[in-house]
Amino acid sequence: xxxxxxxxxxxxxxxxxxxxCISLIHIxxxxxxxxxxxxxxxxxxxxxxxxxxxxxxxxxFSDFQCPACREGSFVLKRYLKRHPGQxxxxxxxxxxxxxxxxxxxxxxxxxxAAQQGVFWEFYELLFKRQSEWDELSGEDADEMFLQMxxxxxxxxxxxxxxxxxxxxxxxxxxxxxxxxKFGAKATPTYFINGSMVVGTDSLxxxxxxxxxxxxx
Amino acid sequence: xKKAYFLTxxxxxxxxxxxxxxxxxxxxxxxxFLYVVQSYEIFGxxxxxxxxxxxxxxxxxxxxxxxxxxxxxWIEFVAGMFLAMGLWIRPAASVLGVLTxxxxxxxxxxxxxGLPIDQCGCFGEGLTLxxxxxxxxxxxxxxxxxxxxxxxxxxxxxxxxRYFVKK
Numbered sequence: 518x519x520x521x522x523x524x525x526x527x528x529x530x531x532x533x534x535x536x537x538c539i540s541l542i543h544i545x546x547x548x549x550x551x552x553x554x555x556x557x558x559x560x561x562x563x564x565x566x567x568x569x570x571x572x573x574x575x576x577x578f579s580d581f582q583c584p585a586c587r588e589g590s591f592v593l594k595r596y597l598k599r600h601p602g603q604x605x606x607x608x609x610x611x612x613x614x615x616x617x618x619x620x621x622x623x624x625x626x627x628x629x630a631a632q633q634g635v636f637w638e639f640y641e642l643l644f645k646r647q648s649e650w651d652e653l654s655g656e657d658a659d660e661m662f663l664q665m666x667x668x669x670x671x672x673x674x675x676x677x678x679x680x681x682x683x684x685x686x687x688x689x690x691x692x693x694x695x696x697x698k699f700g701a702k703a704t705p706t707y708f709i710n711g712s713m714v715v716g717t718d719s720l721x722x723x724x725x726x727x728x729x730x731x732x733x
Numbered sequence: 734x735k736k737a738y739f740l741t742x743x744x745x746x747x748x749x750x751x752x753x754x755x756x757x758x759x760x761x762x763x764x765x766f767l768y769v770v771q772s773y774e775i776f777g778x779x780x781x782x783x784x785x786x787x788x789x790x791x792x793x794x795x796x797x798x799x800x801x802x803x804x805x806x807w808i809e810f811v812a813g814m815f816l817a818m819g820l821w822i823r824p825a826a827s828v829l830g831v832l833t834x835x836x837x838x839x840x841x842x843x844x845x846x847g848l849p850i851d852q853c854g855c856f857g858e859g860l861t862l863x864x865x866x867x868x869x870x871x872x873x874x875x876x877x878x879x880x881x882x883x884x885x886x887x888x889x890x891x892x893x894x895r896y897f898v899k900k
Contacts, residue, residue: 527897531820538811542759549760584849700762703769715768722795 557699557708559607563631566597567605573727574605576708578696581624582617582651586705587644589717594641596724603728608640610692611704619650619658622680624689626662629679633671642669740888743881744816744826747874751813751829758806767802772850773839776801808832819892823885830878837871840864 559565559574577593579586597604610628612620623643630639642665650661666676679685696706699713706715707723714723724730758766770776776794809832816825843850844864862870881888889895 530893530897531815534815534818534820535811538814539807542756542807542810545756545760700765702761702765706764713762713764715764716771718771719764719767 556711557695559605561607563634564609564636565605565607566637568602569605571603571605573600573603573724574607574710576607576609578609578611578692578701578704578706578708580611580613580617580620580704581627581640581643582620582647583613583704584647585717587647589705589707589720590640590644592717592720592724596728599730600728608636609696610689611696611701611706612689612693613704618655619653621686621689622655622659623650623662625680625685626666626676628685628688629676630666630669630671632679633676635669635671638669639665736884737887737890740881740884741890741892743877744819744822744888744892747829747878747881748813748815748817748825750874751809751832752817753813755806755808755810755813759810763802766806767798770798770802770805772848773843774846774848775839775842805832819889819894822889822892822894823882826878826882826885830875830882833871833875833878837868837875840868840871844868 557576559569559576561569575593577589579589593606597606610624612624614620627636627639627643630636643662646661646665650658653661663673663676666673699708700706701713701715703715705717705720706713707720708714709720709723709727712723714720776797808828812825812828812832815821816829850864
């Protein structure tokens, strides 16, 4: 039996098809976005600031070569200063190698700095001097990262071994896979008390909201 | 008859393209597409300078950004489906034509303003293209949609519209 024989009005049929399209998306979402069923929990550790019992918990997925992440790091610093004890911040790596050629190398160096106990200093330095290494060749960028490590009095020999270690690479990859699992696609992505926000505009809006600040 | 085959194939292709782009965006978290919308700086905090509307309210701009990020992928997906299925071919082509015109205008203004946009966001996470390439694709796509719209009656092979023709 054809649709013609059924004598279904076109408008009614169109509404049914539109609803079928919407249902299709919801069904596909259920199977394609499994991350929604679980929550992203803070882990603590060297790449975190503040107390795990702070009312505002932020998990940041960032790429050190991304200009918006740099801007985001300044926003976070400002809020941390303005609201001491109110914010817990944890950084996770999310290098976007397709558009940022030093994304992975900078993350390796940051992870190795973390292993020597100076993650946040290195994090700040990488973002502060981003425009200086952004356009450099791979070798020159590495040289600059080593200079930064030297300026922070890190054990450079240990750092170099660490940067090339597969264990370091797997830490970065694990963070990235974890971020993707929870829906991160671009940088910077933040999870503020479990809610996902992408970009610095949304970060500022959300922080102002959860910390009860008025924005100007 | 050859023209009808060509136009029907074109209808399927354009419909499938929008189904795919809409699907990509809908499968991703809406916050990701909101970020793409924000990066074009049309409604947000930097838009006033561009639009020269002194009275433009920032919170209204934020609301508009959220609305666009929520609704646009659904419109793309459903209109693309309708076009591919051949249901309301002309109206579906009109909707997709308007959307493509908006995409071209948004990309064009971003190019003119030299906005630092890494990815256009037009194809969701499926494909990343430079802004100039995206702009050219939008213009080409708009031309194809206009052709399809003009000769929509000839593109109804394997379509639902055929079944609903009043006699």
